Amino acid sequence: MKFKSLLCVLVVCSISLLWGSDSKPNIVLILSDDQTWTDYGFMGHDVIRTPHLDRLAEESVLYPRGYVPTPLCRPSLMSLATGHYAKDHGVTGNDPTPRLAARGSPEAIGLAKELITNIDRFDTLPEILVSNGYLTHQSGKWWEGNHTRGGFTHGMTEGQPGGRTRHGDKGLVIGRDGLEPIYDFIQEAGDQEKPFYLWYAPFLPHTPHNPPQRLLSYYEKMGLDPAVAKYYAMCEWFDETCGELIGHLEEQGLRENTIIYYVCDNGWIQKSADTDVPEGWFTSFAPKSKQSVYDGGIRTPIMFSWPGVIEPDIRGDLVSSIDTFPTVLSAAGIDVPDGLPGLDLWSSVQSGLSIRRDTIFGDCYAHDIPDLDDPEAGLMYLWCIQDRWKLILTYDGEVNRYKVVHPRKDPIQLFDIVSDPHETRNLADQYRQVAARLKERIEDWYPVTQRRLVSGK
Numbered sequence: 001m002k003f004k005s006l007l008c009v010l011v012v013c014s015i016s017l018l019w020g021s022d023s024k025p026n027i028v029l030i031l032s033d034d035q036t037w038t039d040y041g042f043m044g045h046d047v048i049r050t051p052h053l054d055r056l057a058e059e060s061v062l063y064p065r066g067y068v069p070t071p072l073c074r075p076s077l078m079s080l081a082t083g084h085y086a087k088d089h090g091v092t093g094n095d096p097t098p099r100l101a102a103r104g105s106p107e108a109i110g111l112a113k114e115l116i117t118n119i120d121r122f123d124t125l126p127e128i129l130v131s132n133g134y135l136t137h138q139s140g141k142w143w144e145g146n147h148t149r150g151g152f153t154h155g156m157t158e159g160q161p162g163g164r165t166r167h168g169d170k171g172l173v174i175g176r177d178g179l180e181p182i183y184d185f186i187q188e189a190g191d192q193e194k195p196f197y198l199w200y201a202p203f204l205p206h207t208p209h210n211p212p213q214r215l216l217s218y219y220e221k222m223g224l225d226p227a228v229a230k231y232y233a234m235c236e237w238f239d240e241t242c243g244e245l246i247g248h249l250e251e252q253g254l255r256e257n258t259i260i261y262y263v264c265d266n267g268w269i270q271k272s273a274d275t276d277v278p279e280g281w282f283t284s285f286a287p288k289s290k291q292s293v294y295d296g297g298i299r300t301p302i303m304f305s306w307p308g309v310i311e312p313d314i315r316g317d318l319v320s321s322i323d324t325f326p327t328v329l330s331a332a333g334i335d336v337p338d339g340l341p342g343l344d345l346w347s348s349v350q351s352g353l354s355i356r357r358d359t360i361f362g363d364c365y366a367h368d369i370p371d372l373d374d375p376e377a378g379l380m381y382l383w384c385i386q387d388r389w390k391l392i393l394t395y396d397g398e399v400n401r402y403k404v405v406h407p408r409k410d411p412i413q414l415f416d417i418v419s420d421p422h423e424t425r426n427l428a429d430q431y432r433q434v435a436a437r438l439k440e441r442i443e444d445w446y447p448v449t450q451r452r453l454v455s456g457k
Contacts, residue, residue, distance in 0.1 A: 072367060118144075262303045275287075366380060389414065393453060
């Protein structure tokens with residue numbers, strides 16, 4: 001009996017070594033959808049339960065001061081896939097503006113098809129991984145047509161333009177309806193003895209906020225606003241699916257050879273009955289969250305985990321989702337393409353040394369794209385963060401359906417986000433030299449030629 005038990009252990013170990021062969025690690029992206037940086041247990045939330053992500057954070061190099069360049073899902077996802085800012089990859093918003101063509105019309109569908117061709121501008125992360133022997137799988141959010149357009153060998157999104165399918169059509173059931181397509185893909189990668197890449201971007205905690213009652217009841221008992229209770233339960237539901245995915249990797253003996261990196265696409269502060277909103281506000285998110293360049297819209301924890309290789313730690317460095325592209329390639333031992341704007345964090349992740357960067361940048365455009373060939377046409381904000389200072393420049397780009405979300409009254413805003421993390425005090429007049437210095441940095445990074453700063457109050 002002892003011999004048989006030992007034989008079984010050796011067989012399992014042999015399978016685990018073959019799975020993810022060529023000495024390349026498996027790579028898993030976990031991408032939250034519409035969740036603010038505060039809304040995790042490990043980030044200090046005292047109500048929302050996220051035990052599985054809390055555990056992942058404990059096993060990771062965690063960057064609490066992580067950011068995404070653009071606070072809207074489609075451009076944010078394109079930056080993850082291409083490693084470039086929206087100003088360069090060209091997908092600045094979610095949809096072509098209805099001013100150009102009525103939504104659902106043949107003309108609008110034609111524009112939507114034209115927009116997805118931007119994915120061809122750069123080699124995507126999945127394409128590079130495939131060229132290095134990986135199988136790659138897409139699930140959840142994916143706007144850029146069929147998953148194969150992004151270089152995925154496997155996937156769920158078929159890519160029918162227009163209507164609800166624009167978020168990712170059949171891929172959106174992942175997580176909400178289990179993880180079987182991912183489990184099947186992992187098995188196929190094992191059968192082929194190839195390392196794999198997973199793009200796990202479930203439609204969670206994104207609306208519709210329809211969590212299982214078994215989770216919702218916990219928050220309802222607290223007497224919370226019903227909308228807030230549902231959102232909190234959605235965050236826990238998302239966390240639960242992350243636990244299922246990580247648990248499957250562990251059960252299959254794959255976790256030790258798998259890099260997991262985590263980021264959220266953009267923030268979301270749930271609007272409640274008590275939320276102060278301007279007249280005409282129609283969205284279910286609160287001001288200064290989704291679509292905004294305040295921290296409620298762009299800040300996210302970013303973490304990297306690889307058991308036995310990455311020593312868990314919490315780092316104070318400023319990092320951006322634009323950094324994940326070169327970092328995971330470097331971690332996998334793959335050459336990083338020239339010309340990427342993000343930093344390769346891998347040596348810092350391993351060594352614990354601070355990264356060589358003092359400023360991060362971001363650009364933000366209208367939800368509806370006014371000109372598919374001119375990113376500046378919809379430019380609303382440019383921003384940067386240096387140490388404790390955050391500067392926001394506000395531009396006069398065209399906005400269509402979301403004007404109430406973007407009042408754009410202040411041309412220049414300066415915040416001390418260490419002492420004022422919710423950005424309540426504009427210090428631009430008080431610290432004019434700081435504002436002028438950071439404004440110059442932004443203008444060097446993005447030399448705007450057509451738009452102008454708004455005129456002010």
